[in-house]
Amino acid sequence: MATVLGVSAHYHDAAACLVRDGAVVAAVQQERISRVKNDASFPAAAIAQCLRIADVDPGAIDRAVFYEQPFAKLERVMRSTLTTFPHGLSGFVAGMARQLGGRVFVLDHLREHLGLSRDQVMAVPHHQSHAASAYLVSGAEPAAVLVVDGVGENETTSIWHGTGGALVPRYTQPFPDSLGLFYAAITAYLGFAVNEGEYKVMGLAAFGQPRLEEEFAAFITVHDDGSVTLDRDTFLHMVHPTRAFGPRLEQRLGPARPFGRPWRLFDPADAHYADVAATAQAVLETALLRLARTAHRLCGDADTLCLAGGVALNVRAVRRVLDEGPFHEVFVAPAAGDAGGAMGAALLGAQDLGDDVQRPLADAALGAPADAARAQAVAASLGFAVARPSDLLGQAARVLDDGGLLAVCRGRSEWGPRALGHRSLLARPRPAAVQDRINAQVKRREPFRPLAPVTTRDAFDGYFGGRCDKLQRFMTVTNPATAKARRDCPAALHVDGTARAQLVEAASDPWLTGLLARTAEPVLLNTSLNAAGEPICDAVEDALLFLMRHRVAALVVDDLWIERGRR
Amino acid sequence: MSLIFGALTRLFAPFVWSSPRRAARMVHGFAHAERASVIDMQQAARHTPSPARAAQYLRHAADEWRHAQLFARLAHKLDAARSGPVHVDTEHLYDTLGEASFLAFVHMGEQRGRAQFDAHLAHLAGRAPLPGRPRAVIRGVLRDEHQHAAYTGALLDELEPRRGGLVARMARRQLWRQWLRAGRALSSGLYLVTGGLLYVLCAPLFTLLRPRG
Numbered sequence: 001m002a003t004v005l006g007v008s009a010h011y012h013d014a015a016a017c018l019v020r021d022g023a024v025v026a027a028v029q030q031e032r033i034s035r036v037k038n039d040a041s042f043p044a045a046a047i048a049q050c051l052r053i054a055d056v057d058p059g060a061i062d063r064a065v066f067y068e069q070p071f072a073k074l075e076r077v078m079r080s081t082l083t084t085f086p087h088g089l090s091g092f093v094a095g096m097a098r099q100l101g102g103r104v105f106v107l108d109h110l111r112e113h114l115g116l117s118r119d120q121v122m123a124v125p126h127h128q129s130h131a132a133s134a135y136l137v138s139g140a141e142p143a144a145v146l147v148v149d150g151v152g153e154n155e156t157t158s159i160w161h162g163t164g165g166a167l168v169p170r171y172t173q174p175f176p177d178s179l180g181l182f183y184a185a186i187t188a189y190l191g192f193a194v195n196e197g198e199y200k201v202m203g204l205a206a207f208g209q210p211r212l213e214e215e216f217a218a219f220i221t222v223h224d225d226g227s228v229t230l231d232r233d234t235f236l237h238m239v240h241p242t243r244a245f246g247p248r249l250e251q252r253l254g255p256a257r258p259f260g261r262p263w264r265l266f267d268p269a270d271a272h273y274a275d276v277a278a279t280a281q282a283v284l285e286t287a288l289l290r291l292a293r294t295a296h297r298l299c300g301d302a303d304t305l306c307l308a309g310g311v312a313l314n315v316r317a318v319r320r321v322l323d324e325g326p327f328h329e330v331f332v333a334p335a336a337g338d339a340g341g342a343m344g345a346a347l348l349g350a351q352d353l354g355d356d357v358q359r360p361l362a363d364a365a366l367g368a369p370a371d372a373a374r375a376q377a378v379a380a381s382l383g384f385a386v387a388r389p390s391d392l393l394g395q396a397a398r399v400l401d402d403g404g405l406l407a408v409c410r411g412r413s414e415w416g417p418r419a420l421g422h423r424s425l426l427a428r429p430r431p432a433a434v435q436d437r438i439n440a441q442v443k444r445r446e447p448f449r450p451l452a453p454v455t456t457r458d459a460f461d462g463y464f465g466g467r468c469d470k471l472q473r474f475m476t477v478t479n480p481a482t483a484k485a486r487r488d489c490p491a492a493l494h495v496d497g498t499a500r501a502q503l504v505e506a507a508s509d510p511w512l513t514g515l516l517a518r519t520a521e522p523v524l525l526n527t528s529l530n531a532a533g534e535p536i537c538d539a540v541e542d543a544l545l546f547l548m549r550h551r552v553a554a555l556v557v558d559d560l561w562i563e564r565g566r567r
Numbered sequence: 568m569s570l571i572f573g574a575l576t577r578l579f580a581p582f583v584w585s586s587p588r589r590a591a592r593m594v595h596g597f598a599h600a601e602r603a604s605v606i607d608m609q610q611a612a613r614h615t616p617s618p619a620r621a622a623q624y625l626r627h628a629a630d631e632w633r634h635a636q637l638f639a640r641l642a643h644k645l646d647a648a649r650s651g652p653v654h655v656d657t658e659h660l661y662d663t664l665g666e667a668s669f670l671a672f673v674h675m676g677e678q679r680g681r682a683q684f685d686a687h688l689a690h691l692a693g694r695a696p697l698p699g700r701p702r703a704v705i706r707g708v709l710r711d712e713h714q715h716a717a718y719t720g721a722l723l724d725e726l727e728p729r730r731g732g733l734v735a736r737m738a739r740r741q742l743w744r745q746w747l748r749a750g751r752a753l754s755s756g757l758y759l760v761t762g763g764l765l766y767v768l769c770a771p772l773f774t775l776l777r778p779r780g
Contacts, residue, residue, distance in 0.1 A: 035606045036655055045659075082766070082773030093762035260643065374618065381622035531632070541612040541621060548629045 002353040003060050005047065006346025007110060008067040008129070008338050010103045012038045012195045015339035016046040017366075018054050019346040022355035024137070026053040027366040027415040029339045032538035038196055039535075042102070042109060043342075049368055053412075058114045065349035067341035068126035070104045072153035076175060084239045091240035124348045126152025126341065128160075128167060130308040133344030135162035136351075138331040138470070139360030140304035144295040148288065149309030149337070150180035150195075151237075157227065157291065161299040162306065165351065165358045170298040173227045176238040179287050180311050182220055182228065185235050185244035186280040190273055191257035194244055195310075202314055203449050205281035206496040207265050208274030215252045216279050226291030263446050274448075285317045292325040304329040304470075308344075312336035313417065315500050318477045322468055330468065332476035334364040334416030343415075363508055364474055365422050367413030367538060372558040375409075375540035382544065385563040392559060393511075397518035400428050404553030405442065407529055409543035410511065411558070414536070418475040419528035420502060421454060421512040423537050425552065429453055429489030429525040438491075438525075442550050444532040451527045453485075453492035454502040456513050459522035463489065464501045472503035485523075492525045502526060569675070573682030580690035587697070591646030594701070598638035602655045604631040604676075611661045611669060620666075623718055630711045637704050644699030667727040671737040674719035677712050684709045
């Protein structure tokens with residue numbers, strides 16, 4: 001019966017997660033509080049938030065667990081840059097500055113910050129944290145666990161056999177051959193920010209054709225078991241921690257796309273970049289599918305595959321693994337990337353202290369609750385119209401049916417990169433132009449970025465195929481749209497006729513299912529409540545700032561209805 | 568202190584505006600500062616116990632957000648290559664300083680910004696128009712800076728009626744920050760040299776570890 005804090009930090013997406021008596025009670029990403037997108041700094045604010053939510057004093061923490069082993073990582077940085085002499089010079093200098101600038105001392109920092117003794121602080125391997133964050137909350141027993149990301153301490157891909165709550169390593173691929181870093185390099189080549197723009201590459205891929213296989217074959221080989229070999233002269237992550245690719249990639253694929261240039265997808269130049277994205281996506285899907293087959297072979301008794309690591313956020317690849325892979329079920333946790341490592345670390349720490357930690361994650365609403373009283377007071381001070389309507393759902397449904405955008409900040413905030421109806425922007429999913437309107441006016445982002453639908457269990461199969469309940473709750477897979485969906489909710493579909501559909505149930509979210517029962521169609525468009533380049537809103541002040549800056553009809557904060565400037 | 572910043576800006580403005588690339592770099596820096604300010608004001612809005620002050624901080628944040636966008640667009644128009652992401656960071660000023668000191672810090676920052684923008688406007692007056700109409704952009708931002716300086720000054724009077732000492736402390740803090748920045752730049756240079764030397768010394772040993780074949 002322990003209280004354990006898990007922490008991830010210092011690479012990207014710092015987070016904290018609190019597990020009490022084996023159950024996850026709070027999980028918060030640092031970016032949501034600091035308001036710095038993908039904030040990697042030591043998550044002091046996220047830790048404080050978790051403790052506040054669970055009403056736990058730092059002195060009551062039995063153990064704090066960091067999600068990776070700092071000295072093993074330091075060793076890898078040193079080895080990879082020193083063995084590539086003289087090319088690794090700048091990588092050595094930059095990498096050592098990062099490591100010695102705080103990363104290797106993180107366990108001491110954690111101990112001092114929480115006032116714990118040294119033996120109360122531990123570190124677990126990066127990929128094991130990822131594996132635990134998926135397997136232990138999946139509800140599957142036994143399970144094969146596949147972790148694919150950029151790099152942990154030294155592993156870039158690993159397969160684990162989850163059985164009886166334990167994770168047994170079965171396979172690893174070491175640095176520098178990395179599927180995640182390959183995709184990151186293509187992300188950078190296409191003019192997107194690494195560790196942030198990967199999902200843009202996935203969205204862009206649907207606009208292109210995977211016709212550059214021959215060019216790609218010169219720098220990446222996907223083997224039969226799913227492992228990859230990268231050309232050392234094309235990718236630079238071996239010699240530099242932040243530069244993803246070198247001139248060799250541009251010799252093969254043409255000049256890299258400049259950051260920030262507006263996209264014109266029917267322009268031949270941008271069509272070429274879409275083909276690059278499509279080919280990269282095809283390579284990634286092929287590798288992931290082969291890895292899934294390897295996992296099945298190595299964990300023969302498992303019917304379920306748990307996917308974790310940043311690559312597991314690639315919802316198109318997850319669909320292929322589900323449809324074409326050997327497993328009956330696939331599970332991806334809501335925060336599959338590095339933030340999720342905090343949850344895995346906390347669960348492993350609690351397990352080490354004897355708690356039974358194996359229980360399905362029912363809900364991703366693990367952050368701080370919205371404070372409606374505070375929202376009312378601040379909104380009143382802003383001169384906004386604040387009401388508590390007797391039929392809030394009816395009012396919301398009318399606004400949505402009339403084509404209005406509705407911002408929602410209710411209950412606890414979500415864990416992971418998807419807004420699942422607690423910090424969301426909702427809209428009617430038709431006509432198709434709604435998508436362009438939201439992309440251009442509200443989100444101010446690329447025109448090829450899809451928006452996602454949310455619907456109920458009763459309506460789901462009418463609109464979307466390939467339902468997989470484990471994945472639909474957390475929006476971690478794409479689904480093919482039916483003819484009805486193409487007719488009734490075109491704004492929520494991607495150009496390839498798929499959608500990253502969310503399924504809500506009355507038991508877990510009566511508000512959203514109630515709303516879907518009152519709107520003209522039982523499908524709504526659901527996108528995250530954030531402005532361009534900003535993290536998803538967390539506190540009510542963030543939501544009010546969103547309302548101030550964007551043309552939305554109203555903001556719902558729990559039972560409050562807030563409109564701009566009508567008081 | 569704002570007088571010093573204004574004078575320095577007047578001194579350097581001709582040099583900066585003589586090259587679109589340099590001007591774009593500076594304006595991109597403005598966008599960065601405004602984005603950081605959005606975060607500071609948002610954090611202040613979350614933490615202040617007063618809903619009325621939270622509302623004022625949110626209005627301020629909304630202005631800064633608009634300024635950041637205007638400056639980012641202007642930088643791009645001055646030099647198309649200057650279109651990189653506007654990275655943001657936070658010093659958690661509200662948490663570190665407390666509300667009164669935070670307000671003093673922001674108030675002084677607004678005054679400093681006003682002095683700098685005034686100097687840029689004075690330099691740009693009567694000169695050939697530049698891409699992106701920087702004068703119009705700066706003039707628009709300057710209006711907001713006046714308002715921000717006024718309301719933060721009024722709030723400061725409310726929270727700390729004898730604000731002289733606080734403002735002096737924040738001025739010292741600002742100087743200390745500049746000193747630390749200079750120290751960081753110097754130590755970075757030293758680190759680059761020693762890191763490079765260490766690499767050259769260690770590498771021969773590690774090349775023995777290099778995989779063969």
